[in-house]
Amino acid sequence: MNTLTGIDLPAGSPGGSVELLRDLYLAPDRPIDANVFMLAGGEAREEAEADTVRPASGGTSPVLLSVPGKQSAGPGFWSYVTALSAVLRQRFAPGDHGVVHLQHLTFGATPALLRAFPDHPHIALVHGTDLLFAADHPTQAEVLRETVRRATAIVVPTAAMAVALRALADVDDRRVLHIPWGIPDRLLAAPPPRLPHDGAELRLLYAGRLTAEKGVSDIVTRLIGIPGVTLSMAAPVAEYRALADRLDLTSVRYLGWLTRPRLWQAFSEHDALVMPSTRLEAFGLVAVEAQACGLPVLHTPVPGLAEVLGDSALAVDFATDPGAATAVVTGLRDDLGALADLRSSGRRNAARFPLSRTASELRALSSELAI
Template identity: 55%
Template sequence: MTPGTSGPLVATALDLPAGSPGGSVELFLDLYTGPQPLIPARPFMLAPTGRRPRKPAGLELLPVVGKCLDGPAFHRYVAVLQRAITDAIAPATIGVLHVQHLTFGAAPALLRALPGHPSIALVHGTDLIFAAANRHQHQVLTDTTRHADAIVVPTTAMADRLLQIAPNTDRTKIHHIPWGVPDQLLARPPRRSPRTPGGPFRLLYAGRLTPEKGVENLLRALAAVTGVELSIAAPHDQFHTLAPALRASGVKIRYLGWLRRPQLWRSFADHDLLVMPSTTLEAMGLVALEAQARGLPVLYQPVPGLADTLAASGTATDFTRPAALARDIDRLRTTPGLLPALRQAGRSNAARYRLSATAKALTELGHRIS
């Protein structure tokens, strides 16, 4: 599938402010925005308060405030969001709905704004984490998946977890369509920055610093590992919140800021290993695949989603056991030929998950349900 390929015009929304961090946001922007989006769409996010970040081509902002997660205020918020979508879209122009973040307000708002349209519910990791922990989010999830004509999961582990949380889900509606990384990441061999002789082993953590990402486990484990340096690419406010734990760990830390995607991709060349200590699940672990595409091996906690996506192309470890982490890092940095072999295996693995294939499969599914 090439950019701009004709398909049913999609309406889709994330009730997050433009500029919010997260893999699901990056996937959303990759698929639906840009001068020639992979999927022709009317994509919406919330207008941020304060200074507005640079907005990608095609993204439309809804001037809706008051986002909340439950209670009477949630229903008022959904109603306002629904009206904003209704005012922005002529229903006759839309062929199919792509419903995102199934436990939050944009899902019911989009379905109510465009009733009768065929819809695909895309399941993200955040959806299942929130639905498992909160009764109201669980109800929103089950209502959304019941209403949808098709449900898309990126890994079989996500399907299993969805059925554990919502066992009455219609299994015949579930489709496995992996998320993908931008094809250009695989277009040419990656460049590697040479290591400084005698310098530290360079680890990179990239992503949000929320509890399920397991960074505190990482810090506790790295305190027992010598000769390493940890770079962190994360949102500023989350890094500031974690600063006391970072100082207490004694780990040598470099803060890179919250990097734009091209900056992050370039930073992969300056590190020896990406670490992913997630504690619960990952929908797929797109940052791990992006790292592999650019020749950076991945050390990961084998939680659902990551275990499916990476398997033997990365190195599984237990970040909750400092001795295990120390052993695995020592093996990676001292075994001749191991890191180059992992770079090759990782790049081959990432090549299986091209974003163009994700867009093609979603468009074909939209045709089938329309």
């Protein structure tokens, strides 16, 4: 039973939903058998060719579709959806697929797939960006409501995402299923060896997008300048440059946008990951991957992320309680035993979320619904 899925982003684009797509459908071992599409061209694809930007991981490559006119709002959005739907019908035969996986509740690929293959069962996977965009943009709110109405099943990675979804749309709870996201089993089995802490300084790391809801400005202003504390960032090139235009980042160590193995290695070279998100996180894959590598996590207790990490990480309000954030960081700097305890609890937490479980539950659901 083959699956059709895809995201209307250029190959090489950053983001957790793209990483999950690669892990589930494009990895060398192909946990889920699928035809996968992404978009050809675009700035993200050009950046993916740079050494400092994360390229697509090995394994099966997605089908690249050329569809002009992409936008996220207004009448032009629906024209783009119509064009993408037509290309999907031309490229993929309906009879070749038993089920369609919608990688978002919003954005262009989801309504295009619903229109191109209206008679197939549709399993929608919910990400944090879906709900954030639907809350902020009327066009995407319309897309979300249509998807919720038409999807055969809606998969949420955390209970918090189901709660947030209900605030945006009328949802039939019988169609909402909880399947946690997962991280590669190979990482859980054989994480990179950790570099020992030399005691000289506390090495903090931020890894991810630099969009406003990630709250990176807060850690820059709160943590830079604390004696004995250094901050590194692994982030997309263009986003880092834009941040540097607004803030003084001269004391930040910029690592680039790293390949997946290199990111895991960076986890082993630091003492704590900081996640200062100001709004909900669907799951927090980067946090769980960091924990698998023995890297403690400091995070704002936003919905989704707080649920996944529980008491295995330290909750810190970077935005509104700078004194507490400073106290937590300096406490870790001065207490190597606390870091060791967090490493142990983090590894135990990460072990709860193998990608094989995610893939197995999605395959079972797909087989149950497939035509």
